[in-house]
Amino acid sequence: MDEYIIGIDIGSSKVRAAAGKMDKYGKVQIIGITSAKCNGVKKGIVVDIDNTSEAVRECITALERMVDIKIKEAYxxxxxxISELLWNKGVVAVSSEDREIRENDVKRVLKASKIVTIPSDKEIIGVIPEQYIIDGYDKIKDPIGMSGLRLEVDSQIILAQTTVVNNLFKSVIKAEVKVLGVVFQPLAISQAVLKDDEIQRGVAVIDMGAECTNIYVYEGGNLTNIETAALGGSIITNDISVCLKIPFLEAENLKIKYASVGEDDANYNTKIEVDADYNNKIQVDYYTLKQIVEARVEELLYIIDEKLRSSEYYEKVSGIVIVGGGLGLIKGIEDFSSNxxxxxxRVGTPGTVGSSNPLYACIAGIVKDVSYAAKGSNFSGKTEKLQENEYKGYTKGKDKKEVKSENKNGIVLKIKEFFTDFF
Incomplete structure (x- = not known):
């Protein structure tokens, strides 16, 4: 089990789990990926712990059969x-007599940056350092080992509503899986599908799931903005179901297999056979399906475009990367969106072996980040170690053992160890 990294991504329609590890050449390989249908999450928020927990358990059980190991812990x-970003600064004096900056100084300055007023119903999930400043010299990514008198950090504070995070963790713990750490989804996706020069120049990631669309903007090497629209790919499926008078599940299968937008080489007179109610088969006109999909996709893209243009980041974005199953699997989406x-x-496909599908952007990013962190590799330089964070109410009793992490440049948020006997 120790040689495998297990990641879990809980979405509005599916729970996905993946097992990966490093090969002898230092490359991350995904050994197995599974998914299970989930009805307990709405728009990224857990609304039914039992249903979500059962989906996690089903997913993990399938992954255990696939890789032939017993899985008891995961990221x-x-x-x-469900998160928001705040920007803050931390300042400390270097503590050592020889003025060499050590790991403890970095911990102290990150802790200092967390001194910020937040609403009572939210908590700090983690800290992402954007840059360190030593005696006035900025743009420093790793200050450890350097000399100075004064250490500063410009950081992003990740906030989330306490109850929402609690329910997410409870769903995993109830499935008898211990949570080793948290990976912030926008940064996991960036590790899986973005190039370093894109993140420097400015790029927006459109992550469309079943019920919501998240727009992540990266610029200057950092995540700079998060926008959310309460619409997702399921609205396209619903349109197909209503217009063609077929079950929702059949409409979803039809969308995945045949949905396209823009110009294509298909014969518009093609008929597609699908199952209707009571095992009756009907003929669906391909051109009609195309018109239904195009109309809704166009509307969704105009909503995304409006959100980008209404922010201050539209002019800074040099390109768009689409991930997730809401748009990423539709044929012709790249040219159609660009217009x-x-x-x-472009559609963002993870470069990790075993996960070449836009559906797996987040789960591949989790495994990739944790794998590199375990090796102590400075693989991106975009983020530094995040401060440990205590989650209240996840464990009972006073014996709380800290989970150790060697992550120096990853995006894993250190948390307290959870006991599976919480329930």
Whole structure:
């Protein structure tokens, strides 16, 4: 089990789990990926712990059969849509007599940056350092080992509503899986599908799931903005179901297999056979399906375009990357989106072996980040170690053992160890 990294991504329609590890060449390989249908999450928020927990258990059981190991612990993703970012600064004096900056100084300055007023119903999930400043010299990514008198940090504070995070953790713990750490979803996706030069120049990721769409903007090497729209790919499926008078499940299968937008080489007179109610088969006109999908996709893209243009980041974005199953699997989506948003668009496919599908952007990013962190590799330089964070109410009793992490440049949020006998 120790050689495998297990990641869990809980979405509005599916729970996905993946097992991965490093090969002898230092590359991350995904050994197995599974998914299970989940009805306990709505728009990124757990609304039914039992249903979500059962989906996690089903997913993990299938993954255990696939990789032939017993899975008792995992890393999970924290959805960007339920989080918000604050910017703050921390300042400390270097403590050592020889003025060499050590790991403890970095911990202290990150802790200092967390001194900020937040609403009573929210808590600090983690800290992402954007840059360190030593005696006035900025743009320093790793200050450890350098000399100075004064250490500062410009950081992003990740906030989330306490009850929402609690319910997410309870769902995993109830499935008898211990949570080793949290990976912030926008940063996990960036590790899986974005290039370093894209993040420096400016890029927006459109992550469309079943019920919500998250827009993550990266610029200057950092995550700079999060926008959320309460619409997702299920609305396209619903349109197909209503217009063609077929069950929702059949409409979903039809969308995945045949949905396309823009110009294509298909014969518009093609008929597609699908199952209707009571095992009756009907013929669906391909051109009609295409018109239904195009109409709704166009509307969704105009909503995304409006959100981008209404923010201060539209001019800073040099390109768009689409991930997730809401839009990423639709044929012709790149050119169609580009014509509406007026930016170059590509579908983001993880480069990790075993996960070459836009559906797996987040789960591949979790495994990739944790795998590199375990090796102590400075693989991106975009983030530094995040401060440990105590989650209240997840364990009972006073014996709380801290989970150790060697992550120096990853995006894993250190948390307290959870006991599976919580329930």
């Amino acid at each position: 999970i993703s924290l959805p960007g849509g 509406i948003i007026k930016k170059p668009v």
